[in-house]
Amino acid sequence: MRDLLKKAEDKNVADLEDKNVADLAPLTLTEAKSIYQEVLSALENNRYAKSNARELAAKAEYQVKHAIYLAAVLDEVRKDKKKWEVVFRNFEDRFDQIASQLGFQGHYENGLAETEKDIVLAIQNLTDENKTLKEELKELQTKNEQLSEKVQQYENTVVTELEKKKEREEKLRKIEQIFTPDEAQVLLSGNHLIIRLYGLTFRSGTAVIMPEHFMLLTKVMRALREFPNKTIEIAGHTDSQGNDAYNLNLSENRAAAIRAYLEANMGLPPDQGNWLI
Structure with a gap:
């Protein structure tokens, strides 16, 4: 070589x-x-x-x-020495082509140096502006990615919540179909399943569940199985006989009776029920 x-x-x-x-x-x-x-x-x-x-x-x-x-x-x-002018004018024309693309007109009364300086300065400004725009673009892309992630998370959350809500509503409708209007009213309040039992009564002054109500409590157990992780409130009432202290004690005893019945028949965790009768 x-x-x-x-x-x-x-x-x-x-x-x-x-x-x-x-x-x-x-x-x-x-x-x-x-x-x-x-x-x-x-x-x-x-x-x-x-x-x-x-x-x-x-x-x-x-x-x-x-x-x-x-x-x-x-x-x-x-x-032909006259061609010197042509040579220099050609240089000036080419400088003008560059200058026009940069947004200004060249001046050659003192030679090429001034226009050359302006061209270099304009290119430097464009370079700096391009660098700034790239940095801003990168920052905007980062923000856009972050926003996209948040939007995706929000959409996922909304979809999940809607699915959960739909599932709860379907279960609620299913439970409502278990009871007749005379037996109970079923409500879902936040994380609480409320079953107001109208068909479960006690003999005056007692907290003993009568056998004819076992079928109704079986329906209650079916309802509770639809919401195994929910806080459960079974609401009822006492009659007006007796004073407030007596009725409160009777109400607590009746709640304890129903609680014991449900725990014995379906293995209900002790901390799941919020017993109000």
Whole structure:
């Protein structure tokens, strides 16, 4: 590869000299030769450094073509000095094309430097603005992801709550069908299942459950099994005989009787019932 590069360098240099490139574009030609020497030096120090050598060789070839182009333009100008103005106006036109895309008009009364400075500044401003927009976009994307997660969580919660509500309502309707209006009223208040027993009565002054009410309590047990984890309130009343203390004690004894009956027949946990009779 080193020999091939050396031959290519010698041939290119010879061609350039034939075209007077060495006289018309000496700086560019010197740069091309310098890069060729870097390629040869790199291969001499490490013959396996082909990747780096190829990159340098491409740069050298570019500078050769660059020198040829410059020499051709300068040769025309040398032949007709009026073309200098055309060359400079071409530069200005190209600057104007860039400036117009950036939103301003170039000024060349003092040369190209002022417009060049404005172009660089405009590009820098665009670069900074682009960086800011990317940061804002990233922040908005993060917020959007967070909002999407919250919306998803909310939707899941709403769906879950609706499903639970629907399930509770279906169970409530099922329980309501167990009892006749004369036997009980079934209510669901929050986490509480309330069964108001109208058909369960006691003999005056007693807390003994009569056998004719066993069927009604069997229905109560069926209802309780639909809500095994709910707090249960069985509400009833006493008659007006006796004073308040007596009736309160009687009410508690009747509640205890029903509680004992339910616990004995369905294994109801002691802490599940809120017994009010």
